[in-house]
Amino acid sequence: MTTDIVILAAGQGSRMKSALPKVLHAVGGKPMVKHVIDNARQLGQARVHVVIGHGAEQLKEQLSDESLSFAVQAEQLGTGHAVAQAVPDLADDSVTLILYGDVPLTQPETMQKLVNAAHTGALGLLTVKLENPTGYGRIVRAEGTDEVIAIVEQKDASSDELQINEVNTGIMAVPTSLLRKWLPALSSNNAQGEYYLTDIIAMAASEGVRIDAQHPSCEQEVQGVNNRVQLAQLERWYQLQQAEQLMLSGATLADPARVDVRGSVDVAGDVLIDINAVFEGRVVLETGVVIEPNCVLKNVTVGKNTRIKANSVLEDSTIGESCDIGPFARIRPGTDLAKGAKIGNFVETKKAIIGEGSKVNHLSYIGDAIIGKNSNIGAGTITCNYDGVNKSATHIGDNAFIGSNTALVAPVSVGNSATIGAGSTVTKSVADDTLSVARAKQVMLSNWQRPVKKAKES
Missing domain, CATH: 3.90.550.10 (Spore Coat Polysaccharide Biosynthesis Protein SpsA; Chain A)
Structure with missing residues (x-):
């Protein structure tokens, strides 16, 4: 039947x-x-x-x-x-x-x-x-x-x-x-x-x-729902069940009442989840992962011993083991971090493959990019990946050093062990083991008169 x-x-x-x-x-x-x-x-x-x-x-x-x-x-x-x-x-x-x-x-x-x-x-x-x-x-x-x-x-x-x-x-x-x-x-x-x-x-x-x-x-x-009060009551009960399941699976929750699961979360042992974490879609947290306060993770896999620092948002990405992310990082769809990669405060990534041990520490945007191993991306660096019509890729090799406030105008590549001077706008590919500086010559005027505020008319 x-x-x-x-x-x-x-x-x-x-x-x-x-x-x-x-x-x-x-x-x-x-x-x-x-x-x-x-x-x-x-x-x-x-x-x-x-x-x-x-x-x-x-x-x-x-x-x-x-x-x-x-x-x-x-x-x-x-x-x-x-x-x-x-x-x-x-x-x-x-x-x-x-x-x-x-x-x-x-x-x-x-x-x-x-x-x-x-x-x-x-x-x-x-x-x-x-x-x-x-x-x-x-x-x-x-x-x-x-x-x-x-x-x-x-x-x-x-x-x-x-x-x-x-x-x-x-x-x-x-x-x-x-x-x-x-x-x-x-x-x-x-x-x-x-x-x-x-x-x-x-x-x-x-x-x-x-x-x-x-x-x-x-x-x-x-329990049925007839109004928003009943909806909220059922939501809280449902979330408590999700929190209890996380704890039984090996996660420590700083406060089970301040974790929201809006999908599924698979956790290994010794995961620590601080307050106000929101999980959407399918999230996987491997052994030793730490989620600091006020983080949002959607469709993300996080490798063992990685720390997601406070106020970070991660979506549709794969995070390797022993990475360090945030605080205030935004990891957008298509990001793939290898072991030991570091994404610092106020850094945004999108469709970025970042190699083992590489660092993007401060105030940078890395989109449509591939970065090799052990490279350092200085503060304020951006990949200029959009020309108004098309998206183009930036390739950075192993052991590269990108100076602060650099603009990499895609499509462009930077070779292994290359160095880019701070403040450069790079429009042509940079060879291995070279220094590239692309900025205007500094000018100093000794007799320059600094503007002063005009007196108000009576």
Whole structure:
């Protein structure tokens, strides 16, 4: 029996006060609905269907790289009505798992328990016990037994039913053949005037279909988001889980509450991460790496024993072992640093390959460049790589010395062990073992009259 996954993502989310559809708001740098899709994909060869409505075109655009089918809920008539829009695309012999685009952190293991129950012919229902169940549908069990017989929504519940603290999460797995039979029988005769998906629980109970109630590992797994306060609460919980995983993997965090992971971070032992670190995309930190305060790393691999000093930003780059970067360095995409390279304060690199032991210490821009081993790039050096139309490359050999405030006008090359005098503008290639000075002759005027400020007119 196959599995179909239906993700409900048609709601407007008016309480978010946003033009962005609610399910596209991010947790951990990823849209909530994308979390749901990614976790559901781990169930195997399941087919994923997304029910869209408000902001349908935005959702399609954001999810264009996914292999999905879409169903449109033109009118917001309740969860039962939403699922019904996807039914024509479901396989007759499948099990249907129903998820929610604004409940992003339900784990694959929890989903699998529900699917397993439905594969046996039962209705797999995810419930959770809350200290404050206000707003949730209550799970009603037969008196004296654990048998689930109904779900009663908050607005329809009696005073006794409102005392129940076991609530419906809305997440369930159902044999599709039963879903096809029950959905047309739903009624909108309730306080909301909507077709509640939860009413199929009573139908299942009346037909003797076993209702297998499963539970998440924690309530945050099933926490939905209706406003930005709840979004922030879920974000903080999610980030704490990421921080704990980093520590269990061998990283020391100066403050687990001040690290944000917006992707994935692989760490080896004895990594130190100071406060306000932000990791995006895929980041790899090898043994002995130190990340000082206020650094941002996106899609970066950092070799062992490298130190990233405070306030540095690294993106789409590869950093070798025993490098020293920053403070206030900007490492842009395409940078590749070899072992022992040094990038100093207020240095920017882009598409730069910098060889073993080479140094770019201060206030320099190195773009579209290849630098050999053990070369020194003086303060204020820039590679003039753009002529207004095309980008050109600069090549610097091994053991070269580039004096401060040098402009290297690409395309140009500087040979091995060559020296460039400070303040030079280099437009022609420099041979190995030579000194090149390209600057205007210094002139001194002994009788020069220094300007003075004119007196103000009365």
